[in-house]
Amino acid sequence: MGINLQMLRRISRKKIVAGGLILGLIVFAVALSTAKNKNQGIPVKTAIAEFKPIQDNVFASGRVRLRAKQEFYTFTGTTVMELNVEPGDRVSKGQVLGRLNADEIEDDYNEAKASFIATEANLNKAIYPRAEEIAQERANCRRAEAEYINAQKNYERKKLLFEQGAISDKEFDEAELDMSAREAEYNIALEKLKIKESGPVGHELTALNAQIEQARYRLEQEENKLKKTVLRAEMDGVVTAVEVALGDYVQPGTRLITIGDTTQLEVTAGVNEADSGRLSPGQKVKVTTAAQPDREYSGILQSVSPGAVAATMTTDRGGQIEVPVIVRIEGDTEGLRPGYTVDLSITTVESDNSLVAPYESIVEMDGRTKVFVIEDRVAKLKEVTIGVETALFTEILSGLTEGEKVVVSPPQGLMDGGRVAELPGAPLAAGRAGAQ
DSSP: OHHHHHHHHHHHHHHHHHHHHHHHHHHHHHHHHHHHHHHHOEEEEEEEOEEEEEEEEEEEEEEEEESSEEEEEOSSSEEEEEEOOOTTOEEOTTOEEEEEOOHHHHHHHHHHHHHHHHHHHHHHHHHSOOHHHHHHHHHHHHHHHHHHHHHHHHHHHHHHHHHTTOSOHHHHHHHHHHHHHHHHHHHHHHHHHHHHHHOOOHHHHHHHHHHHHHHHHHHHHHHHHHHHTEEEOSSOEEEEEEOOOTTOEEOTTOEEEEEEOTTSEEEEEEEEHHHHTTOOTTOEEEEEOTTSTTOOEEEEEEEEOSSOEEOOOOTTTTTOEEEEEEEEEESOOTTOOTTOEEEEEEEEEEEEEEEEEEGGGOEEETTEEEEEEEETTEEEEEEOEEEEEOSSEEEEEESOOTTOEEEESOOTTOOTTOBEEEOTTOOOOOOSTTOO
16 A cells, blocks of 8 residues: 555656646747747738739619600690601601691691781781771761760850750750760770871780780691691601501500611619719720620710619619719610610729739828838838729829838738738738729
8 A cells, every 4th residue: 555655656746747848848839939920020911012004993784775866756646647667767867757647736727827817917907007097097086076076066055055944954964975975986086096197006016916926826836736747857867666556546645656876875874872983974984785795885974963863673772872874885886776784894093004002001190191111021101192092902103112012901010110021922902892
């Protein structure tokens, strides 16, 4: 029993010594690693500032439409009496494409024309009377004047008799009323003569002019309706749609035919609000469509809406807000048709040769733009002036020279003058999606 206890004590003493040795080795290894890392510096990813072409794009989808087109609609319920074209036909300016029933409209037009002619004749008659009409008015005025004078004399005579008690009150009143009536007729005759001699003035002239303007407006309206029954092309182009058939009765507002210049196309699209700030008219656009997978069309950003709208509700776009844009297609448009869905790549930044650094090497400090440059394994902070920015790169206008090594995504704790250790083969930061 004593032997066993002694052996146990010896074994325990050996384990303690071994454990102490292992612990010492671990502490030594940690201390050695720490000293080594401290000597090497903070690990960093680096990249070289270099001259290269840069480009950035905004992507969107849209629909092709005609830039110039003419659509024919009905303005009243009528029947298609003539139809001369089919979709795909080429038409020339002035060509008659079809006709609508114009019977009722012709009746309305003839009535309006007759009314205008009569109103115009009345105005001309009032402004430019004939000599015999003036002579007639003068004769009427003299006759009215004579009758008024006779009525005055009769009144004076009756008044004298009334004062003498020779006639009744009734006879005297009748004489007075007759004189007043004759005086009024004479004044009217004088006014008519004055109008005949000098023409209408004031309110009367205004009323006559208003009547003729109203008659002219009605005539023009009926004439326009009559013209619209003839479906005449106002431009050279191609028939893109015929939506009625010969003999159809069509309701007001029905679209009949559409023509357009298929060589002049544009695209309407909506750009995500987050990208819209990078857009400006005049930017180049690449246009592709699934209908022509081997073709690429060129365009120019024509306009950017000053307002944003909610995108059409779809399962993948939800309540997304978009800014409407219009892209004008330039050059060859063969194979591209109105109504096609297309993909747009709008070039917002493009430079053939710029000094650039990775987008994630730029840091903001104290309101200034800076980068960490590596010199002899030491990080030095430099202030730079930047230009355009893309998803991966930032243009450096001043503060860096070609070939300088910059820190990408500077780690927390990196200080000006701090020692660093470059990570071998470190890739550049991923940047934003959609970069080129």
